[in-house]
Amino acid sequence: MSDDDSVRTRAERGPERRGAATDNMSDRTMDAEQPEREPERGERGGLVPGIFKGLATTARAMVTPSHTAEYPDVLPDLPPRSRGTIALLEENCTSCMLCARECPDWCIYIDSHKETLPATTEGGRERQRNVLDRFGIDFSLCMYCGICIEVCPFDALFWSPEFEYAETDIRDMLHEKDRLGEWMATVPPPPALDPGAADAAEVTALSKPVRPGRATPPAGRP
Amino acid sequence: MTSTTDPRELTVGVGAGGLATADMVLNIGPQHPATHGVLRLRLVVDGERIITAEPIIGYMHRGAEKLFEVRDYRQITVLANRHDWLSAFSNELGVVLAVESMLGMEVPERAVWARMLLAELNRVLNHLMFLGSYPLELGAITPIFYAFREREELQTVMEEVSGGRMHYMFNRVGGLLHDLPAGWLGRVESTIEDVRGRLPDLESMLVGNEIVHARTRGVGVLSAETVAAYGVSGPIARASGLDVDLRRDTPYLAYDQVFSSGGPGRVVTRTQGDSLARLEVLLEQVHVSLDIAQHCVGVLGSLPQGPINVKLPKVVRVPEGETYYATENPLGFNGYYLVSRGDKTPWRLKLRSASFNNVSVLSETLPGNLISDMVAILGSMFFVVGDIDK
Numbered sequence: 001m002s003d004d005d006s007v008r009t010r011a012e013r014g015p016e017r018r019g020a021a022t023d024n025m026s027d028r029t030m031d032a033e034q035p036e037r038e039p040e041r042g043e044r045g046g047l048v049p050g051i052f053k054g055l056a057t058t059a060r061a062m063v064t065p066s067h068t069a070e071y072p073d074v075l076p077d078l079p080p081r082s083r084g085t086i087a088l089l090e091e092n093c094t095s096c097m098l099c100a101r102e103c104p105d106w107c108i109y110i111d112s113h114k115e116t117l118p119a120t121t122e123g124g125r126e127r128q129r130n131v132l133d134r135f136g137i138d139f140s141l142c143m144y145c146g147i148c149i150e151v152c153p154f155d156a157l158f159w160s161p162e163f164e165y166a167e168t169d170i171r172d173m174l175h176e177k178d179r180l181g182e183w184m185a186t187v188p189p190p191p192a193l194d195p196g197a198a199d200a201a202e203v204t205a206l207s208k209p210v211r212p213g214r215a216t217p218p219a220g221r222p
Numbered sequence: 223m224t225s226t227t228d229p230r231e232l233t234v235g236v237g238a239g240g241l242a243t244a245d246m247v248l249n250i251g252p253q254h255p256a257t258h259g260v261l262r263l264r265l266v267v268d269g270e271r272i273i274t275a276e277p278i279i280g281y282m283h284r285g286a287e288k289l290f291e292v293r294d295y296r297q298i299t300v301l302a303n304r305h306d307w308l309s310a311f312s313n314e315l316g317v318v319l320a321v322e323s324m325l326g327m328e329v330p331e332r333a334v335w336a337r338m339l340l341a342e343l344n345r346v347l348n349h350l351m352f353l354g355s356y357p358l359e360l361g362a363i364t365p366i367f368y369a370f371r372e373r374e375e376l377q378t379v380m381e382e383v384s385g386g387r388m389h390y391m392f393n394r395v396g397g398l399l400h401d402l403p404a405g406w407l408g409r410v411e412s413t414i415e416d417v418r419g420r421l422p423d424l425e426s427m428l429v430g431n432e433i434v435h436a437r438t439r440g441v442g443v444l445s446a447e448t449v450a451a452y453g454v455s456g457p458i459a460r461a462s463g464l465d466v467d468l469r470r471d472t473p474y475l476a477y478d479q480v481f482s483s484g485g486p487g488r489v490v491t492r493t494q495g496d497s498l499a500r501l502e503v504l505l506e507q508v509h510v511s512l513d514i515a516q517h518c519v520g521v522l523g524s525l526p527q528g529p530i531n532v533k534l535p536k537v538v539r540v541p542e543g544e545t546y547y548a549t550e551n552p553l554g555f556n557g558y559y560l561v562s563r564g565d566k567t568p569w570r571l572k573l574r575s576a577s578f579n580n581v582s583v584l585s586e587t588l589p590g591n592l593i594s595d596m597v598a599i600l601g602s603m604f605f606v607v608g609d610i611d612k
Contacts, residue, residue, distance in 0.1 A: 050430030057423045058364055067371070079378075081385035081400070104297035145300040145391045150399065159385060191382075196332065196522065197401035198529040 080188040082161035083144045085175075086137055087183035092156035095130040099148035099157060107141035108148060109134060109174075137180060139165070140173040158187040230268075245273055248593075252281045256359055256597050259607030261581065265588070265596070272596060275588035277581050282611040290571040295321050295395050295538055298571065302558075303389040305575060306609035308351050311344040311380075312551040314393040317571075319474055320547035320558040321395045324540050332528045333397035338475045339410070339518035340380070340392065342511045346417070347376050348552035349457075349504045349511070352604045356501060357428060359601040360437050368424045372417045379413050382406055395538055397531025402522070411519050414512050425505060438497035442587050442599030445495060452586075453579040456554025457503040458603060462495035468550035486513035497602035504604070539566050551576050553604055573612050577605035 069076060078084070095112035111134035117127040137148075149157040160183045167173055231244045251262040260281035266273045286305055290298050295317070302317045303310040315337060322329060329337075354369030377387040383406055384392035384399070392399050428434055444454070444462045459466060467489040468474075470481040481487035490506040492499035540562040548557035554576025561570040580603050587603075588596055 050432050050435070054362075054364070054427035054431055057426045061423075079382040079385075079403075081383070081403075082381055083385040102297070104293055104300045143300055144386070144389070145297075146385065146399075147296055147300070191403040193400075194402040194404055194406060196525055196527055198527055 078161035080161070080191045081159065083146060083159050084161040084163040085139070085159075085165060085183050085186075086142070086149065086180065087158045087160045087187050088135055088137075088177055088180035089156045089158065089184055090132060090135070090177055090181055092154045093132050093135065094154055094156075095132050096153065098151050098153065102147045102151045104145060104147065105141045105143055107138040109136040109138070132177065135177040135180065136174050138174045140170050158184065160184075160186040161188065162186045230273075250596075257600060258355065258605060261605075261607050261610070263584070263588075263596075263600075265593070267593065270592045270594070272588050272591050272593065275585050275596070277584050279578075279581065279607075279610050282607045284608075284612065286612045287571060287573055290568060292567055294566045295540070295568075298568070299393060300389075300391060302573075303391060304608060305573060305612050306551060306553060306556070306577065306606045307388060308348040308606055309344055309552045309556075310389050311340050311392065312549060313556065314390065315341055315475075316547060316549045316551070316556050316558050318393045318395050319549065320545055320560045321538070321540055323547055324543060324545050324560065324562060325395070325538075327396055327532060329397050329532065330529050332401075332522065332525055333530050334475050335518050335521050335525065336398055336402060336530065337393065338477065338480070339515055339522065340383070340390070341475070342515040342518065343376055343380060343410075344390075345511045345552040346508050346515070347373055347380075349508045350376075353424065353428070353501075353504055353508070356601040356604075357434065359597050360434060362427060362431075362434065365424055365427045368420070368427070372420060372424070375413050375417060379406070379410050382409070394531060394534075396534050397529070399531070401530040407519050407523055411516065414516050414519070418509075418512050421508065428501065428505065434501075435498065437595075437598050438501060438602065440494075441497045441595050442591070442602060443494070443496045444583060444587060448583060448586055449495075452583045454554070454583050455579065456551065456576050456604075457490075457507060458500055458580055459554070460489065460491045461499035461503045463491060463493045465489060465491050468548055468555060472548070474547075474549060480514055480517060486510070486517045497598050500602045500604070537566050539564060540568070546574075548574065553577055553606065553609065554580060575609040575612060577607070577609035578612075580605050581610050 095110060097110055100106070100108040100110045110132070112130050112132050115129050115131050117129055119126055146159065149159055162183060165175075231242070245266050245268050248265045248267050249262060250265060251257045252260040257263070262278040262281060264276040264278055266275075284304075286301055289301055293301065299314045299317055302313045304313075306313055350369045350373050354366035354373075357365040380390060381387045383402060384390040386392075444458070446463045448454075449459045449462045449464050454462075454464075455466065467481075469477040469487065470489055473481065477487065479485060481489075488510055490503050490510060492503055540560070542562055542564045544559070544561040546557055546559045548555050550556075555574065556576055557574035559570070559572040559574065560568055563569045584600070584603060587599055591599065
């Protein structure tokens, strides 16, 4: 429970040391203005009033070299998973629309059409292919969540740490597939994982026993 | 409780020399450098003394709960990140824990400890923010730079694992998105040591400083009864003596192991209930969280190889039913009341946010204080406006 002293609010106790409350900590003429009452010692105690402890810290910081990285002269050192912008590898995209569907903001615009390819062998079936006409991401809506990248089954979308694409016109924040393709050059490889991580699926598949069956694959199949 | 007293009209003095005065209605905010974000306080003041105070919220209402209703659980995580943006990881965690509890899903141990580590680092980030901004409101310009330097170091570590510095989007139903990068645990450990080593510099400017003391001791006292009546939680409640911490009382993840006797976790309380007590709770909680984070790093380093998430079906459908899952966010209790009708989107996802209750107590605390003390009290009620308005 609060003790008697603090039940009365600060206001009721009346103004005290008005000057001290408005002092800027960097304005050091405090020597003349010693507190009238015994100053309460900080955790570390000692004869030095608490204000001087703060002064000592700032004095020390003044003579230590600063650790500030002065952007834009120095570019930040960003980790590979950094979410800067989204890059599109167009050849992998099959216009499955999963990214556009899963986006919480509906900021991906995809247009595509189907093309029919003639049969390659005689009497064979015609093939249907999706051709991507338009793939746009509106970065003025994008919330940089990464769901589109996570959900793409064909690895057509990647994160890139690039962040310097601010525009003066908001309509320029809609990146179409050519611009998204340009970001691909800036996509870093994913980081190596902690040794405690589970092995990748490809590694565990190798250690599975070979299924009994054909000793040699049938002719004609790669 | 809204106390809208009409400003009084009085006549001061007697006879012919009487002076007609009236109380002044002063609006602090919504845009104001001393309020964290768009909080409007409608004060009725007599000179400089506050007669009534009414926090008017809603300037940042984004309709999060309505938006939740048309999004699936992974998309909800994106929005849930953003209501209390300083504790983004803890918010995400609440959502996925609520969904996992309804699905009855058991998360791999690696994910549990990684989540705890990241949640505690998030707590340190949140507290450092307020440890910087509160002295700034009192007039001390330097501590915020020191606090933000520590935040940058920790945000670098968080960015390395999740890709984001503030909105991590790293929790998924069933675990975490990616596994930890190689060498990351070592970097976390060295960052924790660095931050811990520089904390005394930050503290030297706060603890024992006579100016901070004069402005915060006995200012804005909250009794434990008021705290319980308004549902205030988190460091503010504990500074008034209310010994409640959901990490110890209704443990989630592996907090029961951490908060057991002999573990690094402990609940920090004070009894005075004034602004200085709230500041002290925050400072001590940073130390405790760094201890817990260090412990988690140790555990993660010793766990056997394992997955970081559970393989989910293509579409995650939560069975019919309802649940309320509350976690101890850095600012207080953060609860999600999830009502599901068996779809992949919730029927209703109500958000119980910590800052809403923390701010509601202002109408009781502020009256009787001077406006300059109001700044000290407001800064000590650690809140994030997005959390109030949702």
